[in-house]
Amino acid sequence: MAKKLPDNIDEIQTEVIETDLLIVGGGNAGCFSAIEGKKINPDLKVTIMEKAHISRSGATAAGMDAINTYIPEGKTPEDLVRWSRSQVGGGPIREDLALSNAKELNQAVDDLEAWGLPIVKNEDGTFKYRGAWDISIHGEQLKPIMAEKAIEVGAEVYNRVVATSLLMDGERCVGAMGFGVKDGKFYVFRAKAVIISTGGACGLYKSYTSDATNSHHQTWMCPFNVGTGYAVGIRQEAEMTSMEQRWVATRTKDHCGPVDTISVGYKSAIINAKGDRILQKHYAHLGGDKAPRYIRANAPMEEWLAGRGPTFVDTTHLSPEEVKELKIDYLNERPTFVLFLASRGQDITKDPIEIYGSDPYIVGGHTQSGYWVDLERMTTIPGLFAAGETAGGSPNKFVGGCAAEGKLATRGAINYISSVSLPELDSKQVGQEKERVFAPLLRGPEFDGVSPLEMEERMQRLMDEYAGGTSQFYRTNEERLDYALKHLKMLQSQVIYLYAKDLHDLMNAHEVIDRLDVAEVLTHHLKFRKETRWQGWQTRSDYPEINPEFDCFVESRRNKETGEIEAFTRPYEQIVSGDRYKP
Amino acid sequence: MPPRIDIEKCDGCKAQEEPLCEQVCPGGLMSLGENMKAYCRQLRDCWDCMACVKICPVGAIETRVPYQLGYHVAKLIPMMGTDTVTWTCQDINGKVERFKYRNRNDAE
Incomplete structure (x- = not known):
């Protein structure tokens, strides 16, 4: 029920919480971080700050039908890194990070099984693989299982608290601030170390169904993951890596459901309107059905562009038993796809499933955009660690790898905690942030301004058309990127006109502010990489080829003094031997 | 939706x-x-x-497909047990399918 809204800033209560380890975002990585912290030291005070409710928050809210990486017997962590590297066209990737994740990976998945996650098995009791590295699960309860474990071990959870900024002590991170979207309080969490594990950024770009009534959020990534985890660091001059490597996925058309479930899980080919097997026909030299992920994601859209759409995943060969199993997979991850098929009255053994490209996302658990971190998962801001979608450099982490990274970040954070103490609370900084956070709510009833939704839709269309969205088949060029940057600056200058009618609206206002900051960095990265290294994920129509000079990481920092994004490079280092382009 | x-x-x-x-x-x-x-x-x-x-x-509570994406009227109803889920799906032609499976094992 609607709570009485404050008339002025002094009516808003400030709650200060002290903890040892603060985890911002209680998702997959965050829950594992919390559990690891309590396992290492039961006396450690571990606090989770969560925008939703950890039982069903974020990307895994609906569940999962597979764990995409689990190292089978006979293969090594190095083999997994080779595969991951080949999936992003030979990299560059951070092989040090990828290898350390790979070494932790299986244990994290075994933990999930021990906590009650049903993993599909063969008759001999071994895990059932659907591809080379991915195992099938009945993961409808995946998120509640993790969340219950985090609560059981004694993590203190603050649900419905929206993070808005880091709490800083000079250059060091000493906590985070935010507000309660239900209780309207301002929260200050003081912590010896902070792990940021908020999830990635959805909604930077327009989803192609978003104009249809009630379909604004037909998106692959959870639309409530808006990139806050990146934005709070960007505003403190953290170094970001590979933000130009966007994630674009092939999805079922008109209803954004997974395609790997069918194409990999049920060996169903991707075909065009003429029935041609696209990957074999046009991408045999890159591995055909096993081509790198961005090639597979982009290929159907190239068919549409060439006039050979629609595109499908050919399910017409499936047996009734396989159809039933396939639908159970969907019910575990994206249940409404089964409803969608029913709403089309579609028998998938007669009519194949139509597919199309998604809008682009920034997700460091899938591609490698995020914070530049060291092996301990500490960002370039002392005291701030990143895990999961927020930590950059190491793609293809998925559920298991994000869980593993949550553990690694906690170990790094605990090492760090042993050498630091909490400084005095900077009340000036707290007061300024509180003013900034609640400003859209306190503009008064007569205020003539902009709603969060209006600004969000303006930004999404801008990014779609100028920074390589779905409507442009992911292509962009120097002039369009300059246009996007000019208008992003205009939007940023207009956040002073944002108004919020209630606390939920206030959350939406900060979501669009955060998205703008992420979009700006992403656009600068796209501008810096003057080549096309990952078609679809990063396509420059003015530089259509790979340029060997860009066989390096593109990095950036937002200068705190000038507000300008400064881009630069870091070299790639091959640690795991072998041909970079082969798994 | x-x-x-x-x-x-x-x-x-x-x-x-x-x-x-x-x-x-x-x-x-x-x-x-x-x-x-x-x-x-x-x-x-x-x-x-x-x-x-x-x-x-x-x-x-029921989830509906917006008409702009799918036709009238399909239904998908989950029944949650302690360690199983049963889904009933009815398509626009009245065809009913049921899916039942374990969604939780006992914790070790």
């Missing part, structure tokens, strides 16, 4: 401080109206994860 609330069935989770659908919605979209019935504050913002449908103790 918007949730539809059957206001005859919804009792606002009387015994709870906050209705269960409001607790679990990852977007914070569900709330209790002045009539003490649940409602979705912004239908277009729903991600159709079905967390609210699954947790509703009286089966008062």
Whole structure:
């Protein structure tokens, strides 16, 4: 029920919480971080700050039908890194990070099984693989299982608290601030170390169904993951890596459901309107059905562009038993796809499933955009660690790898905690942030301004058309990127006109502010990489080829003094031997 | 994909401080109206994860495909057991399918 809204800033209560380890975002990585912290030291005070409710928050809210990486017997962590590297066209990737994740990976998945996650098995009791590295699960309860474990071990959870900024002590991170979207309080969490594990950024770009009534959020990534985890660091001059490597996925058309479930899980080919097997026909030299992920994601859209759409995943060969199993997979991850098929009255053994490209996302658990971190998962801001979608450099982490990274970040954070103490609370900084956070709510009833939704839709269309969205088949060029940057600056200058009618609206206002900051960095990265290294994920129509000079990481920092994004490079280092382009 | 609330069935989770659908919605979209019935504050913002449908103790919430994407009328109803889930799906031609499987094992 609607709570009485404050008339002025002094009516808003400030709650200060002290903890040892603060985890911002209680998702997959965050829950594992919390559990690891309590396992290492039961006396450690571990606090989770969560925008939703950890039982069903974020990307895994609906569940999962597979764990995409689990190292089978006979293969090594190095083999997994080779595969991951080949999936992003030979990299560059951070092989040090990828290898350390790979070494932790299986244990994290075994933990999930021990906590009650049903993993599909063969008759001999071994895990059932659907591809080379991915195992099938009945993961409808995946998120509640993790969340219950985090609560059981004694993590203190603050649900419905929206993070808005880091709490800083000079250059060091000493906590985070935010507000309660239900209780309207301002929260200050003081912590010896902070792990940021908020999830990635959805909604930077327009989803192609978003104009249809009630379909604004037909998106692959959870639309409530808006990139806050990146934005709070960007505003403190953290170094970001590979933000130009966007994630674009092939999805079922008109209803954004997974395609790997069918194409990999049920060996169903991707075909065009003429029935041609696209990957074999046009991408045999890159591995055909096993081509790198961005090639597979982009290929159907190239068919549409060439006039050979629609595109499908050919399910017409499936047996009734396989159809039933396939639908159970969907019910575990994206249940409404089964409803969608029913709403089309579609028998998938007669009519194949139509597919199309998604809008682009920034997700460091899938591609490698995020914070530049060291092996301990500490960002370039002392005291701030990143895990999961927020930590950059190491793609293809998925559920298991994000869980593993949550553990690694906690170990790094605990090492760090042993050498630091909490400084005095900077009340000036707290007061300024509180003013900034609640400003859209306190503009008064007569205020003539902009709603969060209006600004969000303006930004999404801008990014779609100028920074390589779905409507442009992911292509962009120097002039369009300059246009996007000019208008992003205009939007940023207009956040002073944002108004919020209630606390939920206030959350939406900060979501669009955060998205703008992420979009700006992403656009600068796209501008810096003057080549096309990952078609679809990063396509420059003015530089259509790979340029060997860009066989390096593109990095950036937002200068705190000038507000300008400064881009630069870091070299790639091959640690795991072998041909970079082969798994 | 918007949730539809059957206001005859919804009792606002009387015994709870906050209705269960409001607790679990990852977007914070569900709330209790002045009539003490649940409602979705912004239908277009729903991600159709079905967390609210699954947790509703009286089966008062249904997820609908917007007509712009799918035809009238298909239904998908989950029944949550302690360690199993049973889904019933009916398509626009009245064809019914049922899926039942274990969604939880005993913890070790």
